[in-house]
Amino acid sequence: MAHRNVAIVGGGPAGLMAAERLSQAGCQVDLYDAMPSVGRKFLLAGKGGLNLTHGEDKARFVSRYGERQAHVQPWLDMLDAQGVRDWAQALGIATFVGSSGRVFPTDMKAAPLLRAWLHRLRAGGVRLHMRHRWSGWDDAMHPRFETPDGARSIEADALVLALGGASWPRLGSTGAWVEPLRARGVAVAPLRPANCGFDVAATPRTAGAPGWSAHFAERFAGQPLKSVALRCDDGQGGQFLRKGEFVATATGIEGSLVYAASALLREQIAREGQATAWLDLLPDRTPEQVLGAVRHPRGARSLSSHLKSRLSLDGTKLALLYEMLTPEAMHDPAALATAIKALPLPLSAARPVEEAISTAGGVAFDAMDSTSMLKALPGVFCAGEMVDWEAPTGGYLLTACMASGAVAAQGVLGHFAAAGR
Numbered sequence: 001m002a003h004r005n006v007a008i009v010g011g012g013p014a015g016l017m018a019a020e021r022l023s024q025a026g027c028q029v030d031l032y033d034a035m036p037s038v039g040r041k042f043l044l045a046g047k048g049g050l051n052l053t054h055g056e057d058k059a060r061f062v063s064r065y066g067e068r069q070a071h072v073q074p075w076l077d078m079l080d081a082q083g084v085r086d087w088a089q090a091l092g093i094a095t096f097v098g099s100s101g102r103v104f105p106t107d108m109k110a111a112p113l114l115r116a117w118l119h120r121l122r123a124g125g126v127r128l129h130m131r132h133r134w135s136g137w138d139d140a141m142h143p144r145f146e147t148p149d150g151a152r153s154i155e156a157d158a159l160v161l162a163l164g165g166a167s168w169p170r171l172g173s174t175g176a177w178v179e180p181l182r183a184r185g186v187a188v189a190p191l192r193p194a195n196c197g198f199d200v201a202a203t204p205r206t207a208g209a210p211g212w213s214a215h216f217a218e219r220f221a222g223q224p225l226k227s228v229a230l231r232c233d234d235g236q237g238g239q240f241l242r243k244g245e246f247v248a249t250a251t252g253i254e255g256s257l258v259y260a261a262s263a264l265l266r267e268q269i270a271r272e273g274q275a276t277a278w279l280d281l282l283p284d285r286t287p288e289q290v291l292g293a294v295r296h297p298r299g300a301r302s303l304s305s306h307l308k309s310r311l312s313l314d315g316t317k318l319a320l321l322y323e324m325l326t327p328e329a330m331h332d333p334a335a336l337a338t339a340i341k342a343l344p345l346p347l348s349a350a351r352p353v354e355e356a357i358s359t360a361g362g363v364a365f366d367a368m369d370s371t372s373m374l375k376a377l378p379g380v381f382c383a384g385e386m387v388d389w390e391a392p393t394g395g396y397l398l399t400a401c402m403a404s405g406a407v408a409a410q411g412v413l414g415h416f417a418a419a420g421r
């Protein structure tokens with residue numbers, strides 16, 4: 001394949017994995033990225049410990065891709081969780097399975113892994129071209145880039161697009177690829193926030209205006225709510241229910257427990273204009289225990305100190321009750337106990353995709369063949385977060401991005417083989 005030249009656009013985990021597989025197969029690989037360096041989101045993920053993949057069994061793992069699991073399964077057949085761990089090990093980075101099943105590099109860092117990866121890619125002949133922003137194709141259908149030296153078209157035997165989603169655009173993934181692809185007849189589902197925070201709708205304290213009261217926002221934005229449970233409709237007649245923690249923000253809520261429910265909450269808002277997150281502020285106590293404690297005579301003690309001493313309920317949890325309940329409900333033991341176990345938090349909107357961890361929507365699976373080649377543009381392949389799938393946090397994003405990069409590389413090789421026949 002040495003005479004074959006492949007252009008890859010996007011130096012995130014998907015594009016880098018495609019580069020690795022193609023250079024190993026003997027192709028000349030040129031990788032282009034709009035930013036001054038590659039892997040910026042990968043490095044940011046390292047700030048959270050770099051959750052590379054997950055140790056759970058294969059059936060559970062693939063179920064994390066929800067409606068898209070049938071499409072993602074063949075990707076994971078190419079590179080699964082163990083494959084990702086073996087790949088890291090081969091780069092000299094050992095991994096471990098944390099108590100939650102999440103898999104991290106032993107040093108919890110992304111930089112050493114990225115450094116070793118780039119070293120191996122360069123040694124394998126991959127050429128990196130930074131500050132090259134892909135803007136579509138020229139009249140001769142050559143990929144076209146904006147560079148500091150002006151516009152530039154390139155020639156390649158195949159093109160892999162691995163341009164990421166639209167979250168954290170300052171790291172390079174802006175979603176600006178949507179229009180050039182749509183203009184060439186490629187179906188792209190609207191990009192939407194995934195693993196995102198939400199704005200609260202009006203609370204009893206805000207007289208109909210959306211968001212927290214000024215008092216709550218000023219005092220409690222950034223404060224965690226730990227050991228709570230969140231319940232919401234799963235959109236199929238059932239319920240999502242999970243224990244965990246999240247954070248109050250200036251306008252609503254965010255954090256791991258909210259992210260886990262975020263696809264369901266986002267879709268409920270799309271369907272109904274609003275979603276409700278039901279919070280259990282004391283998931284380790286039964287409703288009877290909570291009611292008994294709330295009803296217990298409190299003598300001269302204030303309600304706040306009563307709740308603190310009998311239920312260890314204080315800080316943000318207590319403030320949330322005062323924010324969400326009327327004064328009458330706060331002083332009605334049955335209503336208060338019910339709210340402690342099932343506080344309805346109305347949510348009006350997902351936070352913008354720019355703030356989200358990842359992106360839903362993207363290039364439709366129907367627009368690609370099984371090798372990830374665009375049906376409308378033979379020789380052009382797509383990989384990573386720019387494709388229309390989503391997954392919760394837990395290592396599922398990086399694994400699928402890398403796996404899809406490997407699949408696109410395989411697709412390119414198959415395309416060359418077919419052309420040579």
Ligand SMILES: Cc1cc2nc3c(=O)[nH]c(=O)nc-3n(C[C@H](O)[C@H](O)[C@H](O)COP(=O)(O)OP(=O)(O)OC[C@H]3O[C@@H](n4cnc5c(N)ncnc54)[C@H](O)[C@@H]3O)c2cc1C
Pocket residue numbers: 009010011012013014015032033034035038039040041042044045046048049050051052053132133134135162163164165167168171172173174175176177356357358383384385386394395396397398399401
């Ligand atoms: C804060 C944060 C923490 C995260 N932590 C984790 C985690 O622990 N585990 C996990 O599994 N996932 C995590 N993720 C998600 C994960 O990082 C992404 O899903 C993954 O990086 C997507 O890979 P990708 O290769 O598809 O795209 P990206 O990593 O976004 O890379 C796309 C590349 O394309 C380039 N590009 C875009 N447009 C153009 C253009 N027009 N021309 C040229 N280049 C272009 C960009 O500059 C970028 O380098 C996290 C995300 C965030 C924001």
